[in-house]
Amino acid sequence: xxxxxxxxxxxxxxxxxxxxxxxxxxxxxxxxxxxxxxxxxxxxxxxxxxxxxxxxxxxxxxxxxxxxxxxxxxxxxxxxxxxxxxxxxxxxxxxxxxxxxxxxxxxxxxxxxxxxxxxxxxxxxxxxxxxxxxxxxxxxxxxxxxxxxxxxxxxxxxxxxxxxxxxxxxxxxxxxxxxxxxxxxxxxxxxxxxxxxxxxxxxxxxxxxxxxxxxxxxxxxxxxxxxxxxxxxxxxxxxxxxxxxxxxxxxxxxxxxxxxxxxxxxxxxxxxxxxxxxxxxxxxxxxxxxxxxxxxxxxxxxxxxxxxxxxxxxxxxxxxxxxxxxxxxxxxxxxxxxxxxxxxxxxxxxxxxxxxxxxxxxxxxxxx
Amino acid sequence: xxxxxxxxxxxxxxxxxxxxxxxxxxxxxxxxxxxxxxxxxxxxxxxxxxxxxxxxxxxxxxxxxxxxxxxxxxxxxxxxxxxxxxxxxxxxxxxxxxxxxxxxxxxxxxxxxxxxxxxxxxxxxxxxxxxxxxxxxxxxxxxxxxxxxxxxxxxxxxxxxxxxxxxxxxxxxxxxxxxxxxxxxxxxxxxxxxxxxxxxxxxxxxxxxxxxxxxxxxxxxxxxxxxxxxxxxxxxxxxxxxxxxxxxxxxxxxxxxxxxxxxxxxxxxxxxxxxxxxxxxxxxxxxxxxxxxxxxxxxxxxxxxxxxxxxxxxxxxxxxxxxxxxxxxxxxxxxxxxxxxxxxxxxxxxxxxxxxxxxxxxxxxxxx
Numbered sequence: 054x055x056x057x058x059x060x061x062x063x064x065x066x067x068x069x070x071x072x073x074x075x076x077x078x079x080x081x082x083x084x085x086x087x088x089x090x091x092x093x094x095x096x097x098x099x100x101x102x103x104x105x106x107x108x109x110x111x112x113x114x115x116x117x118x119x120x121x122x123x124x125x126x127x128x129x130x131x132x133x134x135x136x137x138x139x140x141x142x143x144x145x146x147x148x149x150x151x152x153x154x155x156x157x158x159x160x161x162x163x164x165x166x167x168x169x170x171x172x173x174x175x176x177x178x179x180x181x182x183x184x185x186x187x188x189x190x191x192x193x194x195x196x197x198x199x200x201x202x203x204x205x206x207x208x209x210x211x212x213x214x215x216x217x218x219x220x221x222x223x224x225x226x227x228x229x230x231x232x233x234x235x236x237x238x239x240x241x242x243x244x245x246x247x248x249x250x251x252x253x254x255x256x257x258x259x260x261x262x263x264x265x266x267x268x269x270x271x272x273x274x275x276x277x278x279x280x281x282x283x284x285x286x287x288x289x290x291x292x293x294x295x296x297x298x299x300x301x302x303x304x305x306x307x308x309x310x311x312x313x314x315x316x317x318x319x320x321x322x323x324x325x326x327x328x329x330x331x332x333x334x335x336x337x338x339x340x341x342x343x344x345x346x347x348x349x350x351x352x353x354x355x356x357x358x359x360x361x362x363x364x365x366x367x368x369x370x371x372x373x374x375x376x377x378x379x380x381x382x383x384x385x386x387x388x389x390x391x392x393x394x395x396x397x398x399x400x401x402x403x404x405x406x407x408x409x410x411x412x413x414x415x416x417x418x419x420x421x
Numbered sequence: 422x423x424x425x426x427x428x429x430x431x432x433x434x435x436x437x438x439x440x441x442x443x444x445x446x447x448x449x450x451x452x453x454x455x456x457x458x459x460x461x462x463x464x465x466x467x468x469x470x471x472x473x474x475x476x477x478x479x480x481x482x483x484x485x486x487x488x489x490x491x492x493x494x495x496x497x498x499x500x501x502x503x504x505x506x507x508x509x510x511x512x513x514x515x516x517x518x519x520x521x522x523x524x525x526x527x528x529x530x531x532x533x534x535x536x537x538x539x540x541x542x543x544x545x546x547x548x549x550x551x552x553x554x555x556x557x558x559x560x561x562x563x564x565x566x567x568x569x570x571x572x573x574x575x576x577x578x579x580x581x582x583x584x585x586x587x588x589x590x591x592x593x594x595x596x597x598x599x600x601x602x603x604x605x606x607x608x609x610x611x612x613x614x615x616x617x618x619x620x621x622x623x624x625x626x627x628x629x630x631x632x633x634x635x636x637x638x639x640x641x642x643x644x645x646x647x648x649x650x651x652x653x654x655x656x657x658x659x660x661x662x663x664x665x666x667x668x669x670x671x672x673x674x675x676x677x678x679x680x681x682x683x684x685x686x687x688x689x690x691x692x693x694x695x696x697x698x699x700x701x702x703x704x705x706x707x708x709x710x711x712x713x714x715x716x717x718x719x720x721x722x723x724x725x726x727x728x729x730x731x732x733x734x735x736x737x738x739x740x741x742x743x744x745x746x747x748x749x750x751x752x753x754x755x756x757x758x759x760x761x762x763x764x765x766x767x768x769x770x771x772x773x774x775x776x777x778x779x780x781x782x783x784x785x786x787x788x789x
Contacts, residue, residue, distance in 0.1 A: 090736075090737075090740045090742060091733070091736065091737070091740075092742050092744045093744070094742065094743060094744075095743045095744070096743075096744060096747075097729075097744045097747065097748055099726075099728075119736075119740065120712075120713060127713070128713055128715055128732065129715065133715075134730075134732075134733050134736075135733065136728035136729050136730075136733070344488075345488060345492050345495070345496055347496055347497065347501075358467075360504035362504075364496065365459070365502050365504070368458075368487075368488050368502075369458075369459070369460055371487075372458045372459075374458060374460050374462065375462060375463045375464075375743060375746055375747065376460045376462075376463070376464060376465045378743055379747060380465055
């Protein structure tokens with residue numbers, strides 16, 4: 054079995070599971086730090102090991118363009134290249150070809166687009182996306198999907214779910230390795246299209262299912278409603294992945310609805326933008342309130358930034374020191390790891406709803 | 422005693438000593454990573470602890486301008502601010518007021534200069550420099566010196582050593598704490614002026630003596646000759662500090678002539694410019710030879726970057742990832758720490774000259 058359920062919260066759909074990949078076993082819910090180009094931004098993969106992460110997400114689109122998936126294969130695969138022996142999930146590039154190449158041209162064959170690096174014209178088909186992901190040595194691959202903009206109209210989204218169905222079939226057929234393959238449920242904000250797309254994916258049958266196209270500006274209520282709708286109809290014995298989700302409150306609300314796997318740039322990108330995540334809410338380090346503040350970034354001696362104060366981090370950040378970015382990224386990823394650990398414990402204890410209330414009450418108190 | 426000699430190499434002036442500050446004991450020769458603004462560039466003070474460094478150098482000029490020495494004092498001092506309980510040597514700012522403020526105006530009172538941060542006009546006297554360093558809580562302070570450009574003519578250098586003598590006297594008088602205070606021998610490339618400046622410093626009497634104005638383009642031969650000349654005349658029972666020195670070969674040649682303390686931006690700055698220091702010489706990571714190279718950055722399992730290849734680091738560097746800068750800085754500072762450890766061991770074993778020959782033969786083989 055790829056996935057087995059261990060615990061289920063009595064008052065919600067929150068669950069703890071065990072996901073097995075060729076690189077190891079991962080307890081879910083799990084948060085994957087984003088290693089788009091083969092490293093977390095601001096830290097090293099060694100730091101991620103120290104922080105206790107079991108799985109990261111890397112990106113087929115970026116690594117195809119640089120250093121090239123054939124080069125990575127010749128090197129011995131992405132695990133070896135990154136010196137990371139734990140699990141790697143790879144995104145197929147479906148989302149990036151649009152979001153990073155505004156002039157991308159889509160056809161039933163695939164997508165042609167200009168490289169965001171050098172403007173060279175490239176073409177990715179479902180078959181090539183799987184080849185890229187297999188050459189990288191991915192533990193969990195994603196199907197190549199048609200991911201329209203969040204504000205697309207009904208007809209465009211309808212087209213996208215039908216194309217995603219075809220591409221999902223071709224992705225599955227193209228697989229030559231024993232890497233796991235996840236389907237992606239699209240359908241935008243349209244309930245009936247989400248249902249149809251989900252039926253398509255279940256019909257093809259995958260090792261796990263992702264919810265795509267969320268967190269792109271549709272609003273929190275819609276995110277949660279779609280998550281709930283899709284999770285309700287997904288089989289209980291397969292892992293569920295909410296792509297690109299999310300903020301701490303989004304992760305908690307998605308776990309409550311039955312999601313197992315998460316990834317998001319928020320902890321790392323916001324660190325570089327000056328935001329520290331703490332149990333008492335977010336801190337904008339640029340705020341002059343924190344000038345020379347001797348309040349510790351965290352009073353837990355096990356915290357990887359223990360000993361550093363908010364005023365010191367602010368000094369480093371406003372002095373444009375690299376160490377500010379690394380320490381803030383470390384803090385934010387540690388915060389996410391602790392959040393996930395607390396979520397898992399609360400589910401095992403049958404107290405997830407209590408945890409949710411207590412956490413959000415403190416986190417959303419005032420600073421947020 | 423502030424300083425005691427432990428071992429002396431039989432065939433050179435190289436020596437191992439023990440330097441005591443209020444923060445701890447330091448075995449010399451010692452290399453101090455540069456923490457100009459209160460952090461090493463590219464890493465955190467925690468990383469320096471992990472790397473085993475005992476002392477860092479911070480800068481009175483930079484910390485006076487931002488966040489302000491009064492602020493640091495109110496905070497509880499620089500050790501507390503940086504979360505660094507080991508020793509801190511502070512430079513007096515004498516060098517920086519010139520090198521960073523081209524329009525600096527010097528008088529016998531002190532130096533007025535425009536802040537490199539915001540253009541505001543500031544004034545530093547010997548008395549203020551000592552106040553700044555004492556407010557920071559420095560373990561070893563430097564006198565405020567007049568440090569003319571390396572290509573200055575004889576009369577300007579003569580003026581500078583006389584002014585430095587006055588300022589050295591005023592610096593010593595201004596000291597209110599039990600922090601150690603080091604004199605600085607100036608004199609440029611002029612042997613007689615070096616001798617006069619040295620006599621000035623010995624007459625005033627300090628806890629240790631620095632050689633200033635070296636490594637500023639005078640050429641390696643002159644650096645070594647001046648170092649030898651000054652060291653020969655310095656008392657054996659006081660520590661000697663070669664300011665801003667240097668490259669690995671410069672450190673070795675200076676140790677050979679009797680220098681105990683070093684600091685230099687080379688390992689950290691060159692890391693950010695793409696240079697890796699290895700036992701086989703320097704590597705320019707931007708060189709396409711290293712594209713996808715699977716050669717490990719170091720095959721020592723204790724190396725802090727063990728597992729990462731030169732090709733991977735090159736990928737991160739050319740992808741402008743912060744982790745490239747941190748890992749390369751880590752590598753270079755580890756290289757410097759290992760160099761110093763090997764130097765100390767070779768002196769204790771009475772084999773410094775053998776070590777020097779073997780190290781330089783390998784290091785300067787071809788890549789350099």
